[in-house]
Amino acid sequence: MLTNLLKRSLAADSVSDVHAWGQLILRVAVGLMIFYIHGWHKLKGGLAYLRNGTPGKVAEEVAEMRFSALVASAFAATIVPLICSLFLVAGLLTRVNASLLAGPLCVANLQNVLARRDPQLAILDMLIMVALVFLGGGRFSLDALVLSRISP
Numbered sequence: 001m002l003t004n005l006l007k008r009s010l011a012a013d014s015v016s017d018v019h020a021w022g023q024l025i026l027r028v029a030v031g032l033m034i035f036y037i038h039g040w041h042k043l044k045g046g047l048a049y050l051r052n053g054t055p056g057k058v059a060e061e062v063a064e065m066r067f068s069a070l071v072a073s074a075f076a077a078t079i080v081p082l083i084c085s086l087f088l089v090a091g092l093l094t095r096v097n098a099s100l101l102a103g104p105l106c107v108a109n110l111q112n113v114l115a116r117r118d119p120q121l122a123i124l125d126m127l128i129m130v131a132l133v134f135l136g137g138g139r140f141s142l143d144a145l146v147l148s149r150i151s152p
Contacts, residue, residue, distance in 0.1 A: 023138030024091075030128045031089035034101060037121070038108065039082030046078055080104050088132070091141020098132035105129060 048054065081104055084097040105126035112119035137143035 020139035023135060024140040026128065027091060027094065027132060027137065027141070028089050030125060030132075031085045034081050034105075034125055035085035035089070038104065038125070039078060039085055042074075042078040043082055046074065077104050077107065091137035091143050092146075094137035094141060094143050095133050098129040102126055102129040102133070 080100055084100045087093055087097040088101065105122050108122040109119045109126060112122055
């Protein structure tokens with residue numbers, strides 16, 4: 001019995017329960033972290049800018065990087081993580097949303113390096129997004145549910 005448990009826990013196949021639960025936990029945990037850290041707090045800063053006229057942190061960071069279209073860049077840096085991370089949590093179009101999230105995370109890495117801040121979190125998030133591009137949503141995702149309904 002212990003040997004079977006050990007074999008199942010070490011199994012790398014995509015149909016094992018361990019693999020499916022691992023994908024779910026990874027997708028949901030990282031999706032929620034990106035929603036809060038890279039999306040929600042930027043949205044709050046943007047709304048404060050609209051109310052008070054004080055530049056938010058995102059606008060300052062985008063300006064420091066000398067991006068053109070300051071408002072559009074700050075908007076994209078806010079909306080993409082905010083929306084795509086929720087789709088990631090649900091496991092809907094996981095590969096597409098992970099690809100879309102990798103872009104702003106690359107920019108976050110660059111910004112952290114230029115500002116001489118620790119880029120560890122953005123690097124880990126970006127690597128997980130790249131992994132999810134290859135892994136997909138897994139068995140416990142809306143992707144799997146949709147696929148099961150359209151496949152014969």
